[in-house]
Amino acid sequence: MPPRPPRRDDPVRQRSLRDHNLALVLRHVTAANRPPSRAEIAAASGLTRATVSTIVDELIAGGLVAELEPVSRSGVGRPGTGIVPAGTGPAGLGMEVNVDYLAVCAVDLTGAVRHRQVRRLDQREHSPAQTWQALGELADQAVAAVAAQGLVPAGGVIAVPGLVEGDTIRIAPNLGWQQVALPRPEDLGGPRDLPLDVANEATLAALGERHATGLRSFLYVSGEIGIGGGIVLDGELFGGSHGWAGEIGHVTIDPQGPDCHCGSRGCLEQYAGEEAIRAAAGLRAGGAVLADLVDGGRQGSAPVLDALEHAGTALGVALSGAVNLLDIGTVVLGGHYAELIDWLRPAIERELARRVITARWAPAKVRASALGSDAALVGAARAVTQAILDDPARFLATRPAPAV
Amino acid sequence: MPPRPPRRDDPVRQRSLRDHNLALVLRHVTAANRPPSRAEIAAASGLTRATVSTIVDELIAGGLVAELEPVSRSGVGRPGTGIVPAGTGPAGLGMEVNVDYLAVCAVDLTGAVRHRQVRRLDQREHSPAQTWQALGELADQAVAAVAAQGLVPAGGVIAVPGLVEGDTIRIAPNLGWQQVALPRPEDLGGPRDLPLDVANEATLAALGERHATGLRSFLYVSGEIGIGGGIVLDGELFGGSHGWAGEIGHVTIDPQGPDCHCGSRGCLEQYAGEEAIRAAAGLRAGGAVLADLVDGGRQGSAPVLDALEHAGTALGVALSGAVNLLDIGTVVLGGHYAELIDWLRPAIERELARRVITARWAPAKVRASALGSDAALVGAARAVTQAILDDPARFLATRPAPAV
């Protein structure tokens, strides 16, 4: 998603030095748990107060941060003026295409969700073109709504439940899409000049989770109709060679297991996918499966508890392999799994303890998603703002200082 | 291994700018397939000729690169003087502790192996202290041998078949070691002031493979008595949270499979470890298992071919999971697997094609290790030189320009 990550093979000139320190200061502003003063930023970053001052001035001029009213905080000495990420100006537009709904949200640079709208719409009954059109309408409304709050979207990211590569959606099984070209701004409707991007929903959800929790490294697993995943390493999303990393849904649990629609056998989805759990629990098809499972779990229904125990065991086996391979300390359960975690966790942790070779020295933690079902949507919007925060110089260069 | 990787949260001053460009220029010198001139480095790196000149001067003064005799290469114009990594000066000392041998080697900055010695010694009959002592003798000889060639080891790395964390070897199953403290220079014997480091052998082998082949991203799997692995992503070794990433040997193949000594069931080692293959092939225990397998394979022995086919299938299942998770394009087979690749590959590729969800768009390649059984040893030595090449400024700062 970042248009072009800074590469270590780039030559470094004076300007890139400033670029780096712009990002460094901005990072301190966003990461601090209390609006830091210029002096505090200087102390924390290792730069001098003089440098921080000029950099903060540049960020203020570019509309990326703002000064608070000077408030006397504590003790003697001249009180500092707190610096905060701008609550107006650039925003990120997140969009989500899922099986039976579309959603749009907007976040500002502080990470706050400033707009959110969901519309029920079954994509299986519509062509991709119709989906883009409907999504465009929602986006239009979002742009208008945030404009009233002083926000201007700097880009949009669309989350889709499928594999994205280059300029096509290779396949989105549950939408019934194959080889669908990525939408250009005009496909969404109005003549927007928004830079658009499309990415896998689980990947974006992992990103959203990373920003919501501050976790530096974790494996995110989202269980809905399909099972998706995303890997965050040291604060960075890990995409793999083609951006397809994290596809844990088709990891083999049992080489001789049941056939999977992907052509393989014994995939995790055949044990812990929504349909598999529903069938094992003896629930009716076509209903509100998640709600039924939660109800069954709460009421202690034996078939439901058994089904979740089996799913958790399979999840635990797959996650053990992932933890052995990646040596990753935390597993975040998202999507439906977040609401089922109480019944899934015992089996998952049992398998992790048994199958992860380093479990006795550094047991992996299992926790529920903090964002729940909004993770992908918010993650998509945050991907836009994060790109600005990660490389403010690029943003400032393309969009010169707004008229004051 | 790099004592302290450059962090993006560091402030950037003028000096770090020079540090970055020192590394940038040095990287161009080592990566070029022909000694580049200052002008060519400038063109390739984006720096100006003036800057490259001063940087090259600094590198020459520090003994990291050298000028070739100016040779008229081609066409008109003043011929450039080629710049090459120094063949004298700093060297890397690689050491390996394995079940039944110790080994030492030294490489120079060009990556060439300038010394290599292996000594049969069964660690299971000796204490760690005795092992360090014996290794120290080999190291002494190596230091003396390379000194005669104008090389001075700048550091040493020891490869061990076990899990290393902080300042202890947590466990090295096949050596029978548990909670062994990492050796300090004095534990090896003579009063050396060599900075020492210890790391997992498969991890280091992956690193060696990376430098030998130039591959940017791959999964390295080494099959010997145990199965180890290492992950290289975008040219960098991926260590995970504790440096334990790549432990593919205990990924679950079948949750109900045979018990493994690690306490789990159905681990890959139970299907594709040396002992498992030997037993399946009906070979006698205690012999030269690898040689027997290669012989059996060449002669078309049915039990041997069957055993290797089974091992390849299990490897394929485990690798499929890894590729699904990491979206990694290449799998490198090392250790004994390198010599058995002809009989393992068909089954591995069959499983990859069937089980990797993205196989039809981007099939993963399977190849044999280029370094074979020396991968860990050479990788350990290269880890030292690579640290210098990655951050020449640190080296130049600690070891000022040698007397000219």
Added chain:
DNA sequence: TCTTGTTTGTTCAGCCATTGAACTTATAGG
């Protein structure tokens, strides 16, 4: 042999971002 054209490598003034110290501003406490 001499001249011309081309490319390499060096020199140097100019530029730019950071530094460190001095200075100004703003507060608390006596």
Added chain:
DNA sequence: CCTATAAGTTCAATGGCTGAACAAACAAGA
């Protein structure tokens, strides 16, 4: 009202890169 303390700004100095001019080394042609 004065002093101590801390925040923020100003400014000369420093270090590293750039660009242009220049010197050096070679090929090709006259």
